[in-house]
Each structure stands twice: as structure tokens, then as C-alpha cells.
Amino acid sequence: MQIETALLIGVLFACATYLILQNSFVKILFGFIVLSNAANLVLLSMSGAPDGREAPIAGQGAGPMVDPLPQALILTAIVIGFGVTAYLVVLLYRLFLDQKTTNAAELYADQDTSEHT
Amino acid sequence: MMGPQSYIFERLVRVVFFLVNMVALYLLLRGHNWPGGGFIAGLASASSLILLSLALGVAAMPRILRFDPVRLAAAGLLVAALTGAAPLLAGRPFLEHFHTHLHGVPLLGDVHVGTPLLFDLGVYLLVVGIACKLIFVLAQSTQGLRALVAEEERRYSSPLEQPLEETAGPDDGKERTDAD
Amino acid sequence: MNLAIQPVLLPLLTAVALLFWGRPSPGRRAFTAISAGAQLVVAGFLIHLTYTQPPLVMPMGNWAAPYGIVVVADLLAAIMLGLSSFTALATILYGYCEASPRIEHPLRLPLVQFLVTGINLAFLTGDLFNLFVAFEVMLIASYALLTLEADNWDVKQAFPYLAINLVGSTLFLCGAGFAYRLFGTLNFADIALRARAMSDDPRVTALALLLLVVFGLKAGVFPLYCWLPNSYPILPAPVAGLYSGMLTKVGVYVLLRVLGTVLPHDLAGVHTLLAWLAGATMIFGVLGAISRNFIRGILSYHILSQIGFMVLAIGLFTPFAFAACIFYIIHHIIVKSSLFLVGGTAALLNRTDNLDRMGNLWRQTPLLGVLFLLQALSLAGLPPLSGFWGKYAILVVGLEQREFVLVGLAILASILTLFSMLKIWNAAFWGSSEECEVCVWDWRWLRMSRVVAGMVAVSLAIGLGAEGVFRVANRAAVQVLDQEAYARAVFSVTAKGTPAGP
Numbered sequence: 001m002q003i004e005t006a007l008l009i010g011v012l013f014a015c016a017t018y019l020i021l022q023n024s025f026v027k028i029l030f031g032f033i034v035l036s037n038a039a040n041l042v043l044l045s046m047s048g049a050p051d052g053r054e055a056p057i058a059g060q061g062a063g064p065m066v067d068p069l070p071q072a073l074i075l076t077a078i079v080i081g082f083g084v085t086a087y088l089v090v091l092l093y094r095l096f097l098d099q100k101t102t103n104a105a106e107l108y109a110d111q112d113t114s115e116h117t
Numbered sequence: 118m119m120g121p122q123s124y125i126f127e128r129l130v131r132v133v134f135f136l137v138n139m140v141a142l143y144l145l146l147r148g149h150n151w152p153g154g155g156f157i158a159g160l161a162s163a164s165s166l167i168l169l170s171l172a173l174g175v176a177a178m179p180r181i182l183r184f185d186p187v188r189l190a191a192a193g194l195l196v197a198a199l200t201g202a203a204p205l206l207a208g209r210p211f212l213e214h215f216h217t218h219l220h221g222v223p224l225l226g227d228v229h230v231g232t233p234l235l236f237d238l239g240v241y242l243l244v245v246g247i248a249c250k251l252i253f254v255l256a257q258s259t260q261g262l263r264a265l266v267a268e269e270e271r272r273y274s275s276p277l278e279q280p281l282e283e284t285a286g287p288d289d290g291k292e293r294t295d296a297d
Numbered sequence: 298m299n300l301a302i303q304p305v306l307l308p309l310l311t312a313v314a315l316l317f318w319g320r321p322s323p324g325r326r327a328f329t330a331i332s333a334g335a336q337l338v339v340a341g342f343l344i345h346l347t348y349t350q351p352p353l354v355m356p357m358g359n360w361a362a363p364y365g366i367v368v369v370a371d372l373l374a375a376i377m378l379g380l381s382s383f384t385a386l387a388t389i390l391y392g393y394c395e396a397s398p399r400i401e402h403p404l405r406l407p408l409v410q411f412l413v414t415g416i417n418l419a420f421l422t423g424d425l426f427n428l429f430v431a432f433e434v435m436l437i438a439s440y441a442l443l444t445l446e447a448d449n450w451d452v453k454q455a456f457p458y459l460a461i462n463l464v465g466s467t468l469f470l471c472g473a474g475f476a477y478r479l480f481g482t483l484n485f486a487d488i489a490l491r492a493r494a495m496s497d498d499p500r501v502t503a504l505a506l507l508l509l510v511v512f513g514l515k516a517g518v519f520p521l522y523c524w525l526p527n528s529y530p531i532l533p534a535p536v537a538g539l540y541s542g543m544l545t546k547v548g549v550y551v552l553l554r555v556l557g558t559v560l561p562h563d564l565a566g567v568h569t570l571l572a573w574l575a576g577a578t579m580i581f582g583v584l585g586a587i588s589r590n591f592i593r594g595i596l597s598y599h600i601l602s603q604i605g606f607m608v609l610a611i612g613l614f615t616p617f618a619f620a621a622c623i624f625y626i627i628h629h630i631i632v633k634s635s636l637f638l639v640g641g642t643a644a645l646l647n648r649t650d651n652l653d654r655m656g657n658l659w660r661q662t663p664l665l666g667v668l669f670l671l672q673a674l675s676l677a678g679l680p681p682l683s684g685f686w687g688k689y690a691i692l693v694v695g696l697e698q699r700e701f702v703l704v705g706l707a708i709l710a711s712i713l714t715l716f717s718m719l720k721i722w723n724a725a726f727w728g729s730s731e732e733c734e735v736c737v738w739d740w741r742w743l744r745m746s747r748v749v750a751g752m753v754a755v756s757l758a759i760g761l762g763a764e765g766v767f768r769v770a771n772r773a774a775v776q777v778l779d780q781e782a783y784a785r786a787v788f789s790v791t792a793k794g795t796p797a798g799p
Contacts, residue, residue, distance in 0.1 A: 020460070032463055039467040043474040058150040070477065073426055077470055079156060080433045084463060086251045087440055091452075091459060093255065098449040107453060191316040198309055204359075210792070211302040211368070212358040272319045275402035275446070 005045045012038035025092045025102040032088060036081040043070045043077065130172035137165035141241075148237055149229075155237035159244025166245070167252050175256040179266045186250040187273065193242025200235045212236075300346070301355040301370040303339045304378045304417040307332060308385075312410035321401040326393055329406050333389050336382040336413070343375040348772065352786040354423070361792035363487035367423035369787060372773040373623060377420045377550050380630045384542040385413050387752050391638050392535035394744035395645070402446055409539065412438035419547050423787060425473050425483045425559075428551065432469065432515065436462050439544060442536055443528060451531035458528040461521075465514040472507045479504060485559045486787035489780040496561035505560050505567045512555065516548025518571075518608055519578040522601045526585055529600070530593035534641025537593065541600050542634035546626055549607045556611060557619060557777040572612025576703045579605030579710035586717045592640040592650040592725065595717055596633070599676065602710055603629050609707065610691045613698055619774035621690035624767055628683040628759055632672050635752035639669045642745045643725055646735050652724035654733055659726040661735040665746050666726045668753050673722065675756060677715035683760035686767065 012034055019031030047067035056068035096102050141161035148154030170178045204213040216231030258264040263280050265273060311332040318325045347353060352371035356362065370378075389409065392401075415435030422428050440462075444455045477483055479500055480491045495501055514521040525545070529537055556568070582602030589595045607629070610622035642665055643658055644650035659666040675682035678689075688711060695704040736742075759766050776782065 020464075028460075032460075035464070035467050039470040039474075042471045046474040046478040057152065069483075070474065073473065073477075075156070076426070076430060080430070080437075080466075083247075083437055084433070084440075084466070087437065088459060088463070090251075090255065091440075091444060091455060093258070094444075094452060095456065097258075098452060104456075107456075188317065191313050195310075195313045195317075198306065198313065202306055202310075205299055205302070205306075208299070210299060210356050210359045211306070214358060273403055276400055277402075277446075 001049050001051060002045060005041065009038055009041050009045065012041065023103050023105045025096065025104065028104065029085075029088060029092060033081075033085055036077070036085070040074045040077055040081075043074050046070045127172045130168050134165050134169055137161055137168070141165070145237060145241055146234070149231070149233055155240030156244055158237075159241040160248060162241070162245045163248035163252075166249050170253065170256065175253055175260065176262060178253060179268075182249075185269060185272070186246040186253070187269070188246070190243045190246030190250070193239045193244075193246060195239070196242065197236050197239030200232055200239060203232075299355045300339065300343060301353045301368045301421060302357075304336060304343070304382070305368075305414055305421060307336050307339065308410040308413040308417065312407045312414065315407040315410065319403065321398040321403055321406075323398055325406070326398060329389060329410070330386070330393070332410075333382065333386040337379070337386055340375065340378040340382045343370055344372070344379050344769075347372040347375045347776075348769065351782060352776070354787050354790045356790055356792040359792045361790060362423070362787045363482045363484035365792065366427055367484065367486075367787055367790070368421045369423040369485070369783070370421055371783070371786075372769070372776050373550070373553065374420045376623065376627065376769070376773055377546075378417055380546075380627060381413060381416050381420070381543050383755070384539055384630060384634050385409065387748055388535045388538040388542075388634060388638070391538065391641075391745055391748045392533075394741055394748060395533075395535060395641070404445060405442070405536070408438050408442045408445065409536070412442060412539070414438075416543050416547055420550060423485050425476055425485070425488070429466070429469050429473055432547075433466060435544070435547065436466065439540065442540075443532060446533050447531050454527045454531050458524045461514065461524040465511055468507065468514075469511040472504065472511055475500075475504055475507065484787070485554070486780075486784035488559050490784050492559070492561050493780070496563050501561065502564060502567060505556075505564050506570075508555055508560075509552075509567060509571065512548050512551045513574065513608075514548070515545065516552060516608065517545045517578070517601050517604050518548075518574050519581050519601075519605075522578065522582070522604075525601060526589075526594065526597045529597040530591070534638060534644070537641070538634040538637040541596065541637050542630040545600055545604055546607075546630055549604065549611070549622070549626060552608065552611050553619065553622060553777055556614070557774075558780055558783050562614070562778070568612050568614045570612075572609055572700065572703060575605045575607075575609035575612055576706040577605075578602070578608065580706055583710045583713040583717065587713060587720075590652050592643065592652070592721055593637070595721060596636055596640055599636075599714060599717070600633060602714060603633065603676070605710065606688065606691055606707065609703060610694065613691075613694045613700070615694060615698075616774050616778055617771075618691065618694040619777060620767065620771040621687060621694060623770040623773050624690060624763075625687035627766060627770065628675070628687045628756070631752055631756045631759070632675050632684065635749050635756065636669070636672045636676065638745070638749045638752070639665065639672065642742050642749065643669070645739060645745070646737065646742050647725065647733055648736060650725075652721065655725040656728040656730045656733045657735045660729065661737050662742065662746075664750075665742070668746060668749050669726060670722065671753055672756065673718035674715075675760065677718055678711045679715075681760055681763075683756055683763065686760065686763040690767070 016031045016035035016038055019027045019034060022028060022031070047070040050066050053064050053066045056065045056071065095107065099107055101107055141158040144153035144161060145155060145158035148158065169181070173181065201212040205211055214232045216229060219228045219230060222228050254264045311329065315325065315329065343353070347370060352369050355368045357366040357368060389406070392405070412435060415431050415438055418431035419428060419435060422431050440455070440459055443458060444452055447455065473483065476488065480488045482488055482491065492501055510521070517525045529540055532540060579602050582598050582605060586595045586598035586602065589598060607622050607625050610618045610625065640650060643655065646658060646662060647655045649655060671682065675684040678684040688707070692704050692707060695707065
């Protein structure tokens, strides 16, 4: 189970990196969403192999439980990721309205930041 | 994000709205020891409101809701923060919670209640407000409407700002490049 | 009342109250200023308490460490809290002088308070995951402030800032996960106790390197600084003052905390790497500053160059180097934000901050010139100003450790800093050209300069009373490096849950 999770994490990180390095806004957005999910999966895998263990719910089952802490951490990370993704969506939308493009290469084509008015 | 102009959809949404909110209430109340809680209940309620906006049109939502989602979120944050801060007044640590068992409550029987419920209520309000706000702003803007209604514009935008939507409607034939 | 949580709670409640208040008005401004003043008083009281006592610990929800989350205020955290509330107060007052309530953005003050909440939580937190949460609170508020008043051109610059920080947050999350797997705990004190036995474990070094990447990114260490120099100039002057003072210094603080209090002290390779990266940061930062031709851009690059000095002190890793780093942070936060505010005032007077079109400021407004010169020379490190003592202490440690190349780089960076500060001085203040007008009739500049004068006075006091400030910094450094005393303070708190003795 741990090996498969590790492989999946690797694939997700690779996909996310590939997508973030694209020029299209939509791909960049998807890249960041996949990236945050990959990180959440890393956290999940830190609770160890779940084989034969109970879900961490109070008052249910008598066997050994899965470590609940990483799950609490993931919940927090998901909430934060939700907020940041929403901000990213709105920022990209605003860039599209302002600059009339959804291509990052076009957006930064005329970049000269050494002087500013 | 105008929904399908369908009588069946609209009537169905009106029923589903209440069902979803019942589920949200259930999730909120069981959240202390079982799966559930303020965040997930808030998301359920927010999705019911979003469903409603699909059926009735997002422009109608400010009239139906009668509250400002940002203020709702701020109220939730206030409730949660005050629940956390209240023990400080008694010299106890931040976020300490207290529980009690009530016996023989009419209709419910024995109930286990505590201050975490108040905290969860704050989270619930926060999530409902924020999630609604996010979706409604984007939906209004993509339809070429102003993202903020007049009341919100007074509260959350500076007089120096120009609404983005005036220059860019949804279908004014502007060039779109999505190529890599 | 438990004092340790107040620096987080006060700005949070203020922000919520401001959201309800709605439109900007003089009353709303006065309320914010009073709250910011109260935060400063609380922070000052915390410094007073922690100077003589062991760290103040508050278990959140009354659950004992290591199972509960703790908030720990030691002397370094209290100093940082004092600096953050001082900078926040000064920049808020400066913002009042800059624009009337009629045109103030209603969300600016609440967002500034949310930002301060996140910054203060990062200083106070006693576990790794809560540090992540604090970073996120801070970052989300900073994203919002960055784009709040940006125009169409400027908004572009926010995207790289967001993207890089998102990747940094993801890495931090993974780092927290690895730390939990490795040590079985996220509590700083508990990690410190458990990590000491496994300091030769390569996984600890790997974790330290991962955290180095994350915090180096927040602090703006070479080569991870590219998000900073283009994003800070798009901020309005008061907010830029707060950002330049506090945000990167949170990264430096966390490096101090994690390398000093949490991780084992014998990770020599990591420290050496940090010192050399710091050398590169100093040089590349100052070269970037020379390449820029507008005040905010030059100052933004100087943040990086100065970060190099602080991180160099951390990399040298002796108690005295840590004290020098803390002294440098104290000096730098005040000098840097006041320089941004001076730059904002100069830009208001000349209606631009492009050096080609500025001039005549010294003749028309000598007060502003004096303020700029004091802070600029302090930044470059001329005695007896505060910057000199910080640099002097760092260089002494460098020479003691026979790191002659790094010392040489630091001196070179200082000279180049002086050069680029004089560039601003020559163009904007000393230079005179017929066509550029100085709008002295714009009464706002006088009040803005008064706020800056207050900051300059504090900065001068640090320089002239360097001995006393250094004593405080020294005690803070000793406290940061004393892992056992930290753990003792954290575990001695009685609360619910089995307290795991050290």
C-alpha cells in the first residue's frame, strides 16, 4: 500500500510540475490544484500503512486505529488550499479581463521592470 | 451561470434546498465526535445556495439572501474567536472548551452539549459566507454584471476603483489565445 | 488574562470589527490606531516579562504539550512582536497622513490587521504545523493586499509572487509531514529533545535542507528571491513599508528558531551552505539594486542584500552570531520600513519615483533629506548609526571563524549599498533640474515626514544605545539556543493530557 501511494505521489508531483510550467492559465491552475493534492497525499501517507486498522472515530471498534493526526493536518491543509485556489482563480480571471489573454508567455512578453513610472 | 430555464429544475431545487440544509444541520450537530463539523456543514449549505442561484439566476440572489455574505463570514469569525477568547476572561487558556450533559430534554432525551458547538457554528457561518461570496462574485462577473451590488460596493471598494466589468463583457468578441 | 495569545487575538478581533464597521471614517481610523497602540503596549510588556523570566507558555485548549498546541513567547518572539506592532502602528499612521478617509480603500486596514495576526502567530507558535498555518494566514492576507489597490499593469506582478509562495507552501506541508514521520511529533520542544539523539541521521539533514528551501524562500535567500523585487514596488507606500519590514524577516526569524531551538546544533554542513548562500544573496541583491532606476525598486533589492547579512550570521552559528543577527533584525526592520516611507514621501513630492525625473528635494524639503540620509547611511553601515553595529558584530564573528571570503563579500556589499543609496541621494535630493517640480504645497508630506521622523528617532536610539540593545539581543540569542530550557518551559505547564517529561 505504501509503495503504491509513494508512486502515486511521484506521478502527481510530476504532473503538477509539468502543468505549472505550461503557459495556459487553465493548465497552471490545474497544476496548482494537483500540487496541493499531492502534498495532502504525502501527509496522509505519513500516518503509516493503514492495513487492518480502524478509522479514527471515537467510540467505534476496538482494534488499533490509524494515526489521526495527519488526517487533521490534511483537513487544515485542504481548507487553506481551498482559499488559496479561490484566490488564484480570481487573480487569473482578473488578469484575463485586464490583459485580454490567457497565455502567461504573452502576459510577460513585454516585461521590463528596471524602470517604473 | 444562468441555469436551465426549466420549471422542473426550479421546483426540484426548492425541495432539494431544504433537504441539503437538513443534512448540513445534521452534520453540524454530530461533528464533535463523529465525521462532520462546521466546515463540511458550511460547504453543504453553501452548495445548496449555489444550487438555488443556478435555478433562479445569480442576479436574484442578493434579493433572496438579504444578508451580505462577507458580513456573515465576519460574524462567523467573530463567534469562533470570541468562543476561543471567552476562557481567557476567566484566566483559562485560549480555546478551552467546556461540556455538559443534559438529561431529559424534551424530544431529544439525554444530550451532550459543549462550547465546541459554538465554535463550529462560527466555522459554519464563515464557510457559508466565504463560499457563497466566491462563487457569486465570479458568476456575476462572468455574466457581465457588476461583481458587487451597490451596498457591497459602498462597503468593500474604494471610490478610486473602476469596475472591471464595464470594459469587458462576456461576449464582446475579444481575442482569446489559449495556445501554449 | 493569558498574555501570550493577546498579540494574535487583538489584531484578529480588530480586523473583524473593522469588517463590520464598513466605510472608512475618522472614528474607524482612530479605533485601528488605538488597537495598534494596544498591541505595541502588550508586546512591550511581553519583552519586559520575558527578559527576566523563562518563556511564557500557553497550552491552547488546555491540552498539554506535546499533544496539544502550545503558544510560546520567549524573548526573541517578544522582540519580534514588538517590532511587528511598532512597524504596523507607524505604517498605519503614515497611511492616515497619506490619504483622507474618503478615498481610503475600506479593506486595507482589516487586511493589514489580518496580516499582523498571521505574522504574530508565526512568532508565537510552538509547533511546526501551526507555523504553516501562520504562514498561510500571513500569505493570504499579503496576496490580498498586494492586488487590492494594484492597477492593471501591476496586477501582473502579483502572479509570480503567488505562484512561488504556493510552491513554497506545498513544500512546507511536505516538510511538516516528513518531520512528523521522522520524530513522531510536531512540537518544537519535543522535536528538539528527540532530534538530539539522531543528529547523525541523514534524514534529519535532508529535512533541514527541505526546511531551508522553504524558509529561504520566505526570507528571500539566493537563489529563491526572484518573487520579491518586482512585487514589492506595486504596493502603496504604507503597505510596502510594512511588507519590507516584516514579511521577509518572518523567514529569518523562523530560520533562527528552527536551526537554533528545534534542530540539532551539529548540522555543520547545513550551516555552511546557509552562510555561502547568504554571501551570494548579499552580492546579487545589491547588484540588482544598482540595476534599478526607481526608489522602490532599489529599496526592494536592498531588502535581499540585507537579508544576506542576517542569514550569514545564522550560518556562522555561534551564540554571538545569533545575537548579532537579532540586533541586525531590530535595526533593519525599522530602517527598511522608514526608508520605504521616505521613498513614498519623496515620490509624493516629485509625483514620480523614477530617478530620472526626480530632483530638487534637498533645497525644498531639507527635513526629508536629513531623514533619508540618516536611514540610508545606517543601511550602508556608517558609525554611529544602528546599521554599523550590526554589521560590525557580524564581521567580527566572520573574522573569528576565518571566513575571509564571506567577510570580503559583506564589505563589498556594504560599499555597493552606500553607492546605490548615494545614487538616490544624488538624483532625487541633491540633483537639481529645471523641469521637475516639488509639490511642497501638498501639505500631506509634512505629516508623513513626522511619522517617519518618529521611526528615525527610534532607529537613532538603537544606534546610540547599541550597548543596551545588544545586551537584550544577546540574552534572546542565548535563550533561542538553549533547547533544554525551552523544552523545560514548554513541558512544565500543567494541563490536560499526560505531560511527557523531558
